[in-house]
Amino acid sequence: MATDDCAIVVGIQTYPGIGSLEGPCRDALLFAEWLEKTDGGDLPGERIETCLSTDFSPPPDGRPEKTRPDREDIEGLFRPFLEKGVRGEHAGRRLYLFVSGHGFSDAAESYKNVMNTALYTANAGRIVGLHVAITSYAEWIAQSAVFDEIVLIMDCCRTKSLLHSYTCPQLPSINPNPSKTHAVRKFYAFAAPWGHAAKEKAMPHMNNDVYGIFTVALMEALEKARPNRQGNLKGEDVKQYIHNVIDGIAGETAISPPEIYLGTGQDIIWLKRRSSAKRHIPEVTIRLESHTGTEVCVIANGRLEELHRIPFEENKLLCPLEPGLYKISIAGTDRHQLVELLNDDIEITL
Amino acid sequence: MTSKSRSEKKIQLSIVAPDKATEIFLMDNRFERMQSAVGTLDRKVSPGLYKVRFRSGTTQEDRLVEVPAARPKTELRGKPLAFDSTTPLLDTRARDERQQRLAEEESARTHVRAGKGSGIFLFVRHPQPDTGRHPGEGVTLHSLDGREIADMETGGIYRPEASSCCMNVELAPGTYRLRVETGRLGTFEMFVVACRGWRTMLFGLTSEFANGEEERRASTRLLLKSVSAHMTKPGKAFDPASPSFRLAELARIALETRRTVVDPETFPRVFASARDNPLFGLYGAHLLLQERRPDFRVIDAIAEKLERLIGPHPDVHALWLAGSDERRRKHPVSFPAPPMLMRSWDLITRRSLRKSSIVPAGSFSDRFSNSLLTTTPWLLHRLTESGEKQKTGPSLAKTEEMFDYLAGVSATDKGFSLLDTALNQRKDLTQLERNIVQTLLEQARQSIPQKQKAPSFSLRELVTNVKVPTVSLKRSARSLFDKLDLPDRK
Numbered sequence: 032m033a034t035d036d037c038a039i040v041v042g043i044q045t046y047p048g049i050g051s052l053e054g055p056c057r058d059a060l061l062f063a064e065w066l067e068k069t070d071g072g073d074l075p076g077e078r079i080e081t082c083l084s085t086d087f088s089p090p091p092d093g094r095p096e097k098t099r100p101d102r103e104d105i106e107g108l109f110r111p112f113l114e115k116g117v118r119g120e121h122a123g124r125r126l127y128l129f130v131s132g133h134g135f136s137d138a139a140e141s142y143k144n145v146m147n148t149a150l151y152t153a154n155a156g157r158i159v160g161l162h163v164a165i166t167s168y169a170e171w172i173a174q175s176a177v178f179d180e181i182v183l184i185m186d187c188c189r190t191k192s193l194l195h196s197y198t199c200p201q202l203p204s205i206n207p208n209p210s211k212t213h214a215v216r217k218f219y220a221f222a223a224p225w226g227h228a229a230k231e232k233a234m235p236h237m238n239n240d241v242y243g244i245f246t247v248a249l250m251e252a253l254e255k256a257r258p259n260r261q262g263n264l265k266g267e268d269v270k271q272y273i274h275n276v277i278d279g280i281a282g283e284t285a286i287s288p289p290e291i292y293l294g295t296g297q298d299i300i301w302l303k304r305r306s307s308a309k310r311h312i313p314e315v316t317i318r319l320e321s322h323t324g325t326e327v328c329v330i331a332n333g334r335l336e337e338l339h340r341i342p343f344e345e346n347k348l349l350c351p352l353e354p355g356l357y358k359i360s361i362a363g364t365d366r367h368q369l370v371e372l373l374n375d376d377i378e379i380t381l
Numbered sequence: 382m383t384s385k386s387r388s389e390k391k392i393q394l395s396i397v398a399p400d401k402a403t404e405i406f407l408m409d410n411r412f413e414r415m416q417s418a419v420g421t422l423d424r425k426v427s428p429g430l431y432k433v434r435f436r437s438g439t440t441q442e443d444r445l446v447e448v449p450a451a452r453p454k455t456e457l458r459g460k461p462l463a464f465d466s467t468t469p470l471l472d473t474r475a476r477d478e479r480q481q482r483l484a485e486e487e488s489a490r491t492h493v494r495a496g497k498g499s500g501i502f503l504f505v506r507h508p509q510p511d512t513g514r515h516p517g518e519g520v521t522l523h524s525l526d527g528r529e530i531a532d533m534e535t536g537g538i539y540r541p542e543a544s545s546c547c548m549n550v551e552l553a554p555g556t557y558r559l560r561v562e563t564g565r566l567g568t569f570e571m572f573v574v575a576c577r578g579w580r581t582m583l584f585g586l587t588s589e590f591a592n593g594e595e596e597r598r599a600s601t602r603l604l605l606k607s608v609s610a611h612m613t614k615p616g617k618a619f620d621p622a623s624p625s626f627r628l629a630e631l632a633r634i635a636l637e638t639r640r641t642v643v644d645p646e647t648f649p650r651v652f653a654s655a656r657d658n659p660l661f662g663l664y665g666a667h668l669l670l671q672e673r674r675p676d677f678r679v680i681d682a683i684a685e686k687l688e689r690l691i692g693p694h695p696d697v698h699a700l701w702l703a704g705s706d707e708r709r710r711k712h713p714v715s716f717p718a719p720p721m722l723m724r725s726w727d728l729i730t731r732r733s734l735r736k737s738s739i740v741p742a743g744s745f746s747d748r749f750s751n752s753l754l755t756t757t758p759w760l761l762h763r764l765t766e767s768g769e770k771q772k773t774g775p776s777l778a779k780t781e782e783m784f785d786y787l788a789g790v791s792a793t794d795k796g797f798s799l800l801d802t803a804l805n806q807r808k809d810l811t812q813l814e815r816n817i818v819q820t821l822l823e824q825a826r827q828s829i830p831q832k833q834k835a836p837s838f839s840l841r842e843l844v845t846n847v848k849v850p851t852v853s854l855k856r857s858a859r860s861l862f863d864k865l866d867l868p869d870r871k
Contacts, residue, residue: 157566158565191606191757198819199823225638225639226637226638227439275412278442278443285440286439287439287638288436288441332430333409333410333411333429334410334428335428335447355410355411356410356429356431356445357430358430358447369447370445
C-alpha cells in the first residue's frame with residue numbers, strides 16, 4: 032500500500048457567478064476511487080483529502096459570493112504541506128493534486144509563467160474572479176521537495192481572462208536545496224493547451240453521466256495503457272495513451288489537445304501492473320459482408336508480416352491481438368482494412 | 382545481430398497536408414513519434430504500417446497508411462480539417478453559408494465613407510444561432526485620437542437570420558481603434574492598421590460579458606481576443622474558399638497557441654503564393670521569430686516584401702527590432718501609434734530598454750499602456766474614463782534607481798506589507814502601477830528565500846512582465862512614489 036503518498040482532490044461544479052458545470056464532482060470522485068484501488072494509486076483513504084461542491088450546502092441567502100468551496104476551503108488543504116516545507120520536512124513519496132472545475136491561465140505570455148493555471152473557486156464572479164493559483168502551490172511544493180513526486184491533474188479551462196489576473200498566493204519563504212528540488216519528478220497534465228477550453232460531455236458508456244473528457248481519457252490510460260516489460264506504467268506511456276484516445280472519447284465534441292508536461296528529471300512511474308493481474312487482450316471481430324465459405328482472413332502486423340491466416344467458418348470471426356497497427360484482408364482479394372488497436376475491442380466489416 | 386536486409390530496405394513516404402499550415406506527425410506501429418513537419422513530410426521508411434496525425438489549428442485527425450515494399454514511393458494526402466475558425470471559411474467549423482454569403486456580398490460594398498485610400502471591413506457573428514441580439518451592439522470604430530468614425534449598429538448591415546452583421550468603412554490610411562463597450566465590465570479596444578491601397582478585414586465572435594441571465598442577454602458583445610484579421614485589396618469580395626485566408630487563420634491560431642506552423646525553408650515560397658493576404662506574411666514572420674535561432678535572412682526578406690507590398694505598418698516595423706544591431710540600424714523606426722499584435726508590442730517594449738525614444742513620450746503608444754491588457758494575440762487595452770494626467774518621467778537611469786529602491790523596500794516585511802496593502806486597497810493606482818507593484822511583490826517572494834537579501838532589481842524583467850515601454854515606466858515610477866508617499870528621489 033502506498034502509505035507514503037498523499038492526495039488532494041477538488042471538484043467544483045456549482046458556480047452561480049459564472050455558470051455551473053456538471054462533471055467536476057464526478058471527475059474528482061472517479062479519480063479518488065482510482066487512488067484507493069489496490070491496482071490504482073493504492074492509497075489509504077485517510078491520505079486522500081477531497082473537497083467537492085457536493086460537500087457544501089447552498090448559501091442560506093443564496094448569494095453567489097458566499098458559495099463554497101471558496102479559496103480558504105481549498106488553500107487550507109495545502110497548509111499541512113506548506114508547514115512541512117517551511118520546516119524542511121519530507122511528507123512522503125508522491126503528492127497527487129487533482130482539480131476539476133472552471134479555470135483560466137495567466138494571460139501574460141512571459142516565458143516564466145506559461146504553465147500558470149488557476150481554478151476558479153465556487154464564489155467567483157465575472158468581475159471578481161476569485162481563484163486558487165494551483166500551479167503555484169504545485170511548484171512551491173516541488174521547490175521545497177516536500178514530496179519526491181508531484182502529479183498534477185487540472186481538468187479545467189486554460190483560457191486567458193481579460194479581467195482576471197493569475198494571482199500568486201502568499202506562500203511562505205523557504206530556502207530550497209537546489210539538488211533536492213531538481214530531483215523532484217513531475218507529471219503535470221492540463222486538459223487543454225494554454226489559452227484553450229477544456230470540455231465535458233455525457234459519456235454513453237458511463238450511464239450517460241457528464242464527465243470531463245480529459246478525466247475519462249486519463250482514467251482509461253491508467254486502466255489500460257501498456258506498461259513496459261517490468262510492468263511499470265510510466266508518465267510517457269500515460270501521456271501517449273491519452274493523446275491517442277482522447278479524440279475518440281470526445282467524439283463530436285470539439286476539443287483542443289491536452290498539454291502534458293513530464294518535467295526535466297526522471298519520468299514518474301504511475302504504477303506497477305502486477306504480472307499476475309489478468310491483462311485484457313483486445314479482440315477484433317471481423318465480419319464479412321457476404322459469406323461464401325471460401326474466404327480466408329489474413330492478419331498482418333505493423334511490419335506487414337503475416338501473423339494469422341484463418342478461414343471464415345461463418346460470416347464473422349474473432350481474433351485477440353496485442354495493441355498495435357494491423358492490416359486485415361481477405362486472401363486473394365483486394366478487400367482489406369488498416370486497423371489501429373489500442374485496448375478496446377473493435378469490430379470491422381470486410 | 383540485427384537484420385541487415387530490413388534496415389536497408391527503405392521506401393519513400395510522402396505525406397501532404399491539406400494546406401501549408403497544417404502540422405503532420407508520423408508515428409510507427411508502436412505509436413512512437415518518428416517525425417513532425419508542416420505542410421509536407423518526406424522520409425524514407427521501412428515497409429509497414431504507420432499512423433499519421435494531421436493538425437489544423439486545434440483540430441486533429443489520424444490516418445493509417447500502408448507502405449508496401451513493392452512500390453518505390455507511397456503518398457498520403459490529407460483532407461481539409463474542419464478547425465475552429467473565427468473567419469467564416471469553407472471546410473471549417475464556421476461553415477454557416479448565410480454568414481459566408483453575407484460576408485461575400487457586403488464586403489464588396491461600402492457602407493461608411495470616412496476618408497479615402499484604405500478601408501476596414503468588420504464582420505461580427507454569434508458563435509451559436511441567435512436572431513434576437515445584434516452582434517455589433519456596442520462596437521464602434523475610432524480614430525487614434527478617439528473620434529468616432531462608425532458605429533456597427535447604425536452604420537452596418539445586420540442579418541438576424543445569419544446571426545451576424547458587418548460594416549465596410551472606407552477611410553484614410555492609419556491606425557484606428559476598434560472599441561467594444563461591454564457595460565459593467567468596461568470598454569475595451571484593439572488597434573487596427575489600415576494601409577494605403579489595402580483593406581483590413583476583421584472577423585470576430587461575440588461572447589457573454591456579464592453575470593446572471595438578464596444581464597447576460599443584455600451584454601453579449603464582440604470578444605476582441607477572438608478577432609481574426611486579414612488584408613485584401615479594397616473592393617475585392619471576401620472569398621470563403623481563399624487559401625491565403627485559411628493559411629492566415631491557421632497562422633493566427635498558432636500565434637495564440639504558441640505552435641509552429643511555418644517552416645523557415647518553405648515559408649518564403651508559401652508566402653509568395655499567398656501575397657493577396659499580406660497579414661499571413663506578418664503572422665508567419667512573427668512565428669519564425671519564436672524559433673530558438675531565428676533565421677533573420679528569411680525574416681528580413683519577408684519584412685522587406687511586406688513593406689513593399691503594404692507600406693509602413695507598425696507590426697512590420699517591429700520585425701526589425703529583433704536580432705542584430707545592424708538590422709536595427711538599417712531600419713530606424715519609432716512607434717507613436719501602437720501595433721496590432723502583442724508580439725510586436727513585446728519587441729517594442731524590450732527595445733525601449735536600449736532606446737527609450739522608440740516610443741515618443743506623450744504619444745498614444747505611451748499613454749494607452751497605463752491600461753494595457755496582457756493577452757494574445759492582439760494588443761488590447763481597457764479604456765479608462767479619466768485619462769491619467771501625464772507627467773514627465775525621470776531619466777532611464779533614475780527610473781532604474783527608483784525601482785531598485787522600491788524592490789529593496791518590497792523585500793522588507795514593512796515594505797512588503799505597504800505594497801501589498803496598496804495593491805489591495807488603493808483605488809487610485811492605474812492598471813500599470815498595479816502590475817508594477819504585483820511584479821515587485823512576486824519578485825520579492827521568489828528572491829528572498831534564495832538570497833536572504835534584497836532582491837536584485839532588473840528593469841528588463843520588469844519590462845518583460847508588465848509589457849510597457851520604458852517611457853511609460855519612467856512616468857509610473859514618479860507617480861508611484863507620489864502615491865505611496867515614498868521619500869522624494871526625483
